[in-house]
Amino acid sequence: MAAAPPLRLRWRFVQPDRIDVSDDRAQARTPHAADALIEVRGLRTVLGGKVIFDGLELDIPRGRITAVMGPSGTGKTTLLRHITGQLRPDAGSIRIDGADVTALPRHALFALREKIGYLFQNSALLTDFSVFENVAFPLRQHLDLPEELVRNLVLTKLQAVGLRGAAELMPSELSGGMARRVALARAIVRDPTLILYDEPFVGLDPIALNQVLKLIRTLNDTLGITSILVAHEFAAVARVADLVYLIAGGKVVARGTPAELTRGDSAWTRQFFGGEADGPVPFQYPARDYAADLGFPAGAASSTPHTEPRP
Amino acid sequence: MSAVRPKPPSMIGDALAQVGACGLFLLQILAAVPRSLRHIRETVRQVWFTGAMSLVIIMTCGLFVGMVLGLQLYYVLSIFGGTAALGTVVSLSMYRELGPVVTALLFAGRAGTSITAEIGLMRATDQIAAMEMMAVDPIAYVAAPRFLAGVIAMPLLACVFNALGIFGAHLVGVSWLGLDNGTFWSNMTSSVDVWKDVVNGVWKSVAFGAVVALIAVFQGYTTAPTSEGVAYATTRTVVFSSIVVLALDFVMTAFLM
Ligand SMILES: Nc1ncnc2c1ncn2[C@@H]1O[C@H](COP(=O)(O)OP(=O)(O)O)[C@@H](O)[C@H]1O
Ligand SMILES: [Mg+2]
Numbered sequence: 385m386a387a388a389p390p391l392r393l394r395w396r397f398v399q400p401d402r403i404d405v406s407d408d409r410a411q412a413r414t415p416h417a418a419d420a421l422i423e424v425r426g427l428r429t430v431l432g433g434k435v436i437f438d439g440l441e442l443d444i445p446r447g448r449i450t451a452v453m454g455p456s457g458t459g460k461t462t463l464l465r466h467i468t469g470q471l472r473p474d475a476g477s478i479r480i481d482g483a484d485v486t487a488l489p490r491h492a493l494f495a496l497r498e499k500i501g502y503l504f505q506n507s508a509l510l511t512d513f514s515v516f517e518n519v520a521f522p523l524r525q526h527l528d529l530p531e532e533l534v535r536n537l538v539l540t541k542l543q544a545v546g547l548r549g550a551a552e553l554m555p556s557e558l559s560g561g562m563a564r565r566v567a568l569a570r571a572i573v574r575d576p577t578l579i580l581y582d583e584p585f586v587g588l589d590p591i592a593l594n595q596v597l598k599l600i601r602t603l604n605d606t607l608g609i610t611s612i613l614v615a616h617e618f619a620a621v622a623r624v625a626d627l628v629y630l631i632a633g634g635k636v637v638a639r640g641t642p643a644e645l646t647r648g649d650s651a652w653t654r655q656f657f658g659g660e661a662d663g664p665v666p667f668q669y670p671a672r673d674y675a676a677d678l679g680f681p682a683g684a685a686s687s688t689p690h691t692e693p694r695p
Numbered sequence: 696m697s698a699v700r701p702k703p704p705s706m707i708g709d710a711l712a713q714v715g716a717c718g719l720f721l722l723q724i725l726a727a728v729p730r731s732l733r734h735i736r737e738t739v740r741q742v743w744f745t746g747a748m749s750l751v752i753i754m755t756c757g758l759f760v761g762m763v764l765g766l767q768l769y770y771v772l773s774i775f776g777g778t779a780a781l782g783t784v785v786s787l788s789m790y791r792e793l794g795p796v797v798t799a800l801l802f803a804g805r806a807g808t809s810i811t812a813e814i815g816l817m818r819a820t821d822q823i824a825a826m827e828m829m830a831v832d833p834i835a836y837v838a839a840p841r842f843l844a845g846v847i848a849m850p851l852l853a854c855v856f857n858a859l860g861i862f863g864a865h866l867v868g869v870s871w872l873g874l875d876n877g878t879f880w881s882n883m884t885s886s887v888d889v890w891k892d893v894v895n896g897v898w899k900s901v902a903f904g905a906v907v908a909l910i911a912v913f914q915g916y917t918t919a920p921t922s923e924g925v926a927y928a929t930t931r932t933v934v935f936s937s938i939v940v941l942a943l944d945f946v947m948t949a950f951l952m
Pocket of ligand 2 (some may be wrong): 506
């Protein structure tokens with residue numbers, strides 16, 4: 385009984401040092417040629433009276449790394465929660481391989497999630513368990529594997545994120561960046577076909593960042609995993625992403641390869657990737673008049689450019 | 696704005712909505728019990744945490760309650776010259792009332808609060824969401840084992856409480872105040888009925904265990920994901936458990952009499 389799953393899993397081991405660096409893949413990586421694994425159509429979401437998405441449309445190509453970028457608070461995490469069925473939108477559809485996630489019953493959703501790896505923005509490690517048991521958790525819950533195999537699988541993934549030596553530590557003994565990498569190991573331990581990374585680079589030092597970037601690229605190249613990457617660091621994103629979506633104001637405002645977006649001349653891309661405070665993306669959360677808030681006559685501070693959101 | 700909207704109806708409505716949600720949650724837990732048997736080790740772990748770890752407080756309190764009861768009843772009974780009935784009266788009040796009720800109140804304070812705080816913190820730190828994303832049903836993995844643990848641990852704790860209480864009364868009545876040891880025990884054994892007194896008390900404690908564990912798990916599971924939310928939820932667990940246990944005690948006593 386236990387003989388079949390091990391075989392299936394063994395050949396899918398990730399070997400982080402066997403990275404495919406051949407250049408001919410770059411050609412095949414152009415996103416426009418690939419078919420879409422995920423299709424988001426007419427997505428509309430209102431949270432706490434605030435419109436988060438207003439007719440959002442995007443395609444996530446199969447077997448590619450797609451980055452979703454945007455100012456904080458635009459709803460990138462919310463989008464990932466929609467895609468994984470944790471949160472139902474008010475309108476619109478999200479199809480993963482043809483199945484509409486927004487209409488799936490709970491058991492079908494769970495079956496789908498067994499093939500999805502999800503890296504939470506705040507790591508969300510189980511505080512009761514050691515690092516090893518955290519990574520082993522999905523295996524123990526779903527597969528009846530011999531202990532030796534569980535050990536091999538877990539240690540391989542921990543090695544890939546550089547934390548094999550930390551296997552016996554408890555989550556409270558980890559730094560933020562270490563917890564992030566443990567969470568990453570846990571997200572990939574069952575070799576999912578789709579991985580969603582919510583801000584994986586936060587808290588990583590340059591060495592760890594390099595390793596994680598390599599790992600993301602390797603998973604994608606060797607196993608053909610489809611990846612969605614939410615991040616702010618454009619330099620890091622540009623090194624791995626095949627396609628970048630920039631969302632702001634509830635819509636997609638720019639779409640293209642990293643190279644296309646850096647060359648892009650729309651106000652959105654100039655502001656976001658150039659880091660200019662002035663532009664279509666308001667730096668300020670929607671607020672009342674600045675001067676009035678400080679107790680001066682309204683409009684007295686009108687020379688301050690960012691008190692009102694731009695259209 | 697709040698002056699315009701009448702407050703009492705919304706408060707009653709909120710309370711009723713809470714009760715309804717709690718009822719639905721109970722159904723979800725009961726439906727998840729067969730699935731949670733897969734995580735039987737988790738249930739055993741919870742029986743250990745909620746049951747075994749509460750033993751010290753239960754035993755200490757049981758001993759003191761029994762000693763106080765021994766003193767008070769000895770005084771009252773001596774007015775009528777009936778101190779020989781001390782063992783009977785103490786054991787009846789322990790088995791029928793004090794054992795189940797006081798154990799449930801202590802259990803709410805000791806185990807209920809920790810269940811609420813733990814689940815609330817798991818909610819606040821996205822651990823519940825992480826389980827859902829790993830296709831593990833948190834109702835079956837987190838809620839049901841803790842609920843079952845409450846149902847299993849409460850009657851056992853109540854029995855320990857009763858035993859220590861009677862031991863305490865014996866200590867005061869026989870060893871200290873000089874009652875006859877044989878009279879103490881023989882009067883007790885001749886007038887305590889296993890089915891009417893002992894088993895009814897056990898039923899009560901099973902019901903109280905279910906109620907306290909349900910309230911604790913529900914409060915933790917539905918808490919606002921902030922430290923303030925967890926603090927409120929923990930308080931509510933103690934308050935609601937105490938009220939419901941005492942009210943349910945009255946109802947059950949009326950029916951079991
Ligand atoms: N449960 C909620 N209730 C109300 N508003 C929410 C909730 N969750 C998120 N929001 C709001 O939705 C917006 C998008 O949040 P999020 O998706 O976390 O942004 P980000 O793009 O930084 O990941 C934020 O403005 C936040 O205030
Ligand atoms: Mg986010």
